[in-house]
Amino acid sequence: MAPKVLVSDKLSETAVQIFRDRGIDVTFDPSIGKDKDKLLEVIGQYDGLAIRSATKVTEKVLAEATNLKVIGRAGIGVDNVDIPAASKKGVIVMNTPFGNSVTTAEHAISLMMAVARQIPEANESTHAGKWEKSRFMGVELTAKTLGVIGAGNIGGIVCDRARGLKMKVVAFDPFLSEERAAKLGVTKVELDELLAKADFITLHVPLTDKTRNILSAENIAKTKKGVRIINCARGGLVDEAALAEAIKSGHVAGAGFDVFEVEPATESPLFNLPGVVVTPHLGASTTEAQENVALQVAEQMSDYLLTGAVQNALNMPSVTAEEARVMGPWVKLAGHLGAFAGQLTDEPIKAINILYDGAVSEMNLDALGCAAIAGVMKATNPDVNMVSAPVLAKERGVQISTTTQDKSGAFDGYIKLTVVTDSRERSIAGTVFSDGKPRFIQIKGINIDAEVGEHMLYTTNKDVPGIIGTLGGTLGANGVNIANFTLGRKDAGGDAIAMLYLDAAPTDNALEALRGTGLFQQVRPLEFALG
Numbered sequence: 001m002a003p004k005v006l007v008s009d010k011l012s013e014t015a016v017q018i019f020r021d022r023g024i025d026v027t028f029d030p031s032i033g034k035d036k037d038k039l040l041e042v043i044g045q046y047d048g049l050a051i052r053s054a055t056k057v058t059e060k061v062l063a064e065a066t067n068l069k070v071i072g073r074a075g076i077g078v079d080n081v082d083i084p085a086a087s088k089k090g091v092i093v094m095n096t097p098f099g100n101s102v103t104t105a106e107h108a109i110s111l112m113m114a115v116a117r118q119i120p121e122a123n124e125s126t127h128a129g130k131w132e133k134s135r136f137m138g139v140e141l142t143a144k145t146l147g148v149i150g151a152g153n154i155g156g157i158v159c160d161r162a163r164g165l166k167m168k169v170v171a172f173d174p175f176l177s178e179e180r181a182a183k184l185g186v187t188k189v190e191l192d193e194l195l196a197k198a199d200f201i202t203l204h205v206p207l208t209d210k211t212r213n214i215l216s217a218e219n220i221a222k223t224k225k226g227v228r229i230i231n232c233a234r235g236g237l238v239d240e241a242a243l244a245e246a247i248k249s250g251h252v253a254g255a256g257f258d259v260f261e262v263e264p265a266t267e268s269p270l271f272n273l274p275g276v277v278v279t280p281h282l283g284a285s286t287t288e289a290q291e292n293v294a295l296q297v298a299e300q301m302s303d304y305l306l307t308g309a310v311q312n313a314l315n316m317p318s319v320t321a322e323e324a325r326v327m328g329p330w331v332k333l334a335g336h337l338g339a340f341a342g343q344l345t346d347e348p349i350k351a352i353n354i355l356y357d358g359a360v361s362e363m364n365l366d367a368l369g370c371a372a373i374a375g376v377m378k379a380t381n382p383d384v385n386m387v388s389a390p391v392l393a394k395e396r397g398v399q400i401s402t403t404t405q406d407k408s409g410a411f412d413g414y415i416k417l418t419v420v421t422d423s424r425e426r427s428i429a430g431t432v433f434s435d436g437k438p439r440f441i442q443i444k445g446i447n448i449d450a451e452v453g454e455h456m457l458y459t460t461n462k463d464v465p466g467i468i469g470t471l472g473g474t475l476g477a478n479g480v481n482i483a484n485f486t487l488g489r490k491d492a493g494g495d496a497i498a499m500l501y502l503d504a505a506p507t508d509n510a511l512e513a514l515r516g517t518g519l520f521q522q523v524r525p526l527e528f529a530l531g
Contacts, residue, residue, distance in 0.1 A: 002023055003025065003047040003048060004025045004026075004046045004047050004067075005024050005025070005027070005049070005305070006027050006029070006032065006042065006045075006046040006049050006050070007026060007028045007029070008029065008030065008032040008033035008050070008051055008054075008055045009030055009050070009051045009054045009074070010030045010052060010054075011052070011074060011294040011297075012295070014291070014294070014295060015074075015295050015298040016028045016298070018295060018299060019298055019302060022302040023306070024048075024305065030054075032055070034054055039055065040064050043061055043068065044064050044066045044067060045067065046065075046067060046068060047068065047069050047070070047305055048068070048069060048070045048072065048301050048304075049065075049071045049072070050071075050072045050298065050301060051071065051080070052073070052075060053075065053077065053079075053080055056080050057071055057080060057081040057082060058082055058085070059082050059085040062082065062085050062089045063089075069091060069092065069304075069305065070093075070305065072094045072096075072298075072300055072301040073093070073094065073096070074297040075293050076095055077095075077234075078095050078314060081093055083314055088388050088392075090383065090384065092316045092387055093314045093315050094300050094310075094312050095297075096293040096296040096297050097312055098296075098312075099289060099292035099293030099296045100283070100284035100289035100292065100293055101157055102157060102289075103285075103286045104154050104232055104283040104284055105154050105157035107232050107258060107282060107283045108204070108256075108283075109161050109162070109165075111232065111257075111258065112200055112202065113141070114256060114277045115228050115230070115254040115276075115277050116139050116200075117136070118136045120277050121274070122135075122136040139199075139253075141162075141167055141200075142167070143166060143168065144199040144200060145167065145169075145197050145198050145199050146158075146159075146167045146169050146170070146198065146200045146202065147171075147194040147195070147197065147200065147201040147202070148169060148170070148173075148186070148202055149171075149172050149191070149194065149203045149204065150172075150204035150205030151171040151172075151176045151180070151184065151186065151204070152173070152205075155171070155202075155205075156184055158202055159171060159184045159186050160184065163184075163185050163186075167200075168187075169184075169185070169186040170187045170189045170197055170198065171186045171187070171189070171194075172189055172190060172191045172194045173188070176188050191214075191219070195222040196222060196223070196224060198223070198224060198227060200227065200228050200229075201228075201229045202229075202231070202232070203215070203229075203230070203238070205237065206234060207233075207235070207236050211237055213237070213238070215239065215242075217239055217245075220242050220252065221246075221251075223246075223251070223252065227251075227252055228252070228256070229243065229252060229254075229256075230255070230256045230257075231255075231257050232256075232258040232259065232283045235259040235260040235263060235265075240257075240260070240261060243255060244269035244273060247270075247273050247274075247275060247276065248273070253275055254275030255273075256277040256278075257270055257278050258280075258283050259283070265278075265280070300312060307325070308324040308328070309321040309323075309324045310324075310367075315387055316386065317366030317370060319367050323363070323364050323367070326363075327367065327368070329432040329436045329437070330360055330368060330432055330438075331367065331368060331371045332438055332530075333415060333430045334354075334369075334371040334415055334417075335372065335375040336438055336440075336528050337372055337416075337440075338352075338371070338372040338374065338375020338377075338417060339376070339379065339529075340375075340440070340458075340528075341376055341419040341426055341428055342376040342377065342378060342419070343524070344426060344458070344522075345419050345426060347422065348396070348422070349396070349398050349419055349421055350397075350398065350421055350422065351399040351400070351401065352372070352376060352399075352400050352401075352419055352420070353400075353401045353402075353417070353418040354368075354369055354403070354416070355403045355405065355416040355417075355418075356368070356402070356415055357404075357405050357407065357409070357411070357413055357414045358406065358407035358411065358413035358414065359407070359412045359413035361404035361405065361406075367386070368415070369390075369400065369402060370386040370387070371386055372415070372417055373389040373390055374386050376393075376419060377389045411441065413431065413432075414430060414431040415429065415430055415431070416428070416429035416442070417429070426444075427443075427444065427445070428442065429441050437451060437452070439452070440452065440499060443458075443497055444460075444495065444497060445490065446489060446490055446496070446497050447488055448486050448487070448488035448499060450484075450486040450501070452501075452530070453484065453501035453528065454527065455502040455505045455526075456499060456500060456525070456527075457475075457498075457502060457523070457526070458499055458522065458523075458526055459471070459514070459520050459522060459524070460495065460497050461519055461520045462493070462495065463489045463491075463492060463494055463495070464493070467487075468487070470514070470517055471485075471498060471500065471514070472485075474514050475500075475506065475510055477513070478507055478509050478510035480502055480506050480507065480510050481503040481504070482502060483503050484500070485499075486500075511525060
């Protein structure tokens with residue numbers, strides 16, 4: 001059955017058509033995004049939800065979203081989505097961070113020019129029939145120093161445009177490498193140095209606990225007298241009241257703001273101040289940008305629902321369509337390894353350690369790790385998936401570690417998963433053969449070659465005669481047919497294991513009969529999701 005997607009905000013008809021062309025059953029009804037009750041009523045029918053900013057995806061909405069797998073936000077900001085609640089629910093949240101980058105960067109440059117030359121005020125004066133040429137004395141941008149706070153995608157474009165205007169550019173960004181700074185042609189500095197040197201400051205960082213009020217009253221006081229400040233990123237990055245006072249005192253010469261701490265902004269300390277240019281969050285408001293982000297979110301959501309490819313997700317590692325195709329069997333293997341360890345572990349888990357050997361160590365390890373953790377966690381929470389599993393593990397205080405190594409054995413690559421509890425460690429390793437089928441290759445340090453089936457039986461015992469006969473005879477007497485049978489041992493007479501692939505789950509009578517023989521230390525039925 002085709003996946004179902006609800007488009008609850010205004011997206012272009014071209015974007016909606018992308019869903020249709022990809023074979024997705026799409027409902028396009030922008031009125032639903034503004035009707036909370038209607039959204040709650042219908043959301044349970046859909047696998048995907050495509051939104052802009054009007055639809056509010058709250059914890060209450062997610063509780064009713066029984067089939068939802070992905071939320072796609074056409075744009076950058078996801079303030080209207082409860083991402084922690086979506087993660088717990090196992091719903092991927094995607095945005096389109098690059099579709100409006102150029103548009104937002106151009107708006108920042110436009111505001112900088114407008115502030116520098118007092119264009120809005122001069123425009124208003126001239127329309128009023130005045131000719132106040134001497135009143136509007138501006139400043140040039142050429143040879144001025146632009147301080148860019150945040151040199152990521154949008155900030156990087158601003159740096160490029162500013163250099164084209166012959167400005168000197170300094171950038172503060174903890175994640176900016178020297179190589180990237182050199183490529184952008186900017187000087188990497190600490191924040192205090194930027195504040196002291198910049199004639200213009202523009203912000204291009206997300207709003208986080210670390211960036212909130214990054215231009216506080218204290219930091220505004222550190223700026224160069226006559227500085228002009230531009231914010232097209234997020235409201236809350238600048239203390240608006242402190243900036244207003246600095247403008248009134250003459251320390252700051254002007255400001256250009258497209259975003260505000262409270263939006264819609266019907267009032268602000270910055271309103272009606274001389275030298276201040278304000279716009280109503282127009283950074284992404286161009287025909288090209290609106291179309292780009294709509295098309296991008298439709299493609300991303302379609303790719304995920306049809307191929308498993310994950311792009312621009314905020315709560316899940318990205319996986320390209322090619323990676324999804326190549327890694328599919330390995331993702332299944334990682335899940336099976338986790339499921340084995342999870343079903344055999346009856347006490348709280350302290351740590352999950354994952355070793356990637358050989359060829360698999362070059363793959364997308366974040367995605368493989370999520371699959372393995374999900375496999376472990378499903379033993380106690382069947383609804384968990386690759387999105388919600390890391391959240392659940394963190395909530396339980398489970399430490400996750402990852403190790404890679406070059407090819408070390410007979411296999412081109414393998415994954416080894418170890419679960420640690422207070423009393424023991426349990427390890428299992430597996431690989432994917434050329435037929436694309438996952439295999440278990442080692443349990444408890446004992447080498448085996450076991451195909452993974454939906455219904456399996458795992459036993460441990462001492463290596464003594466009669467084990468095979470006892471297993472076969474007891475299961476047969478209880479109507480359980482064996483599809484595949486794998487044995488392994490460390491040494492003759494030492495520890496031994498068996499993995500049996502069964503046509504159906506073993507009955508309670510069969511399990512009790514095996515345990516009653518006194519030959520087995522463990523008799524554990526296992527279930528694996530093969531789909």
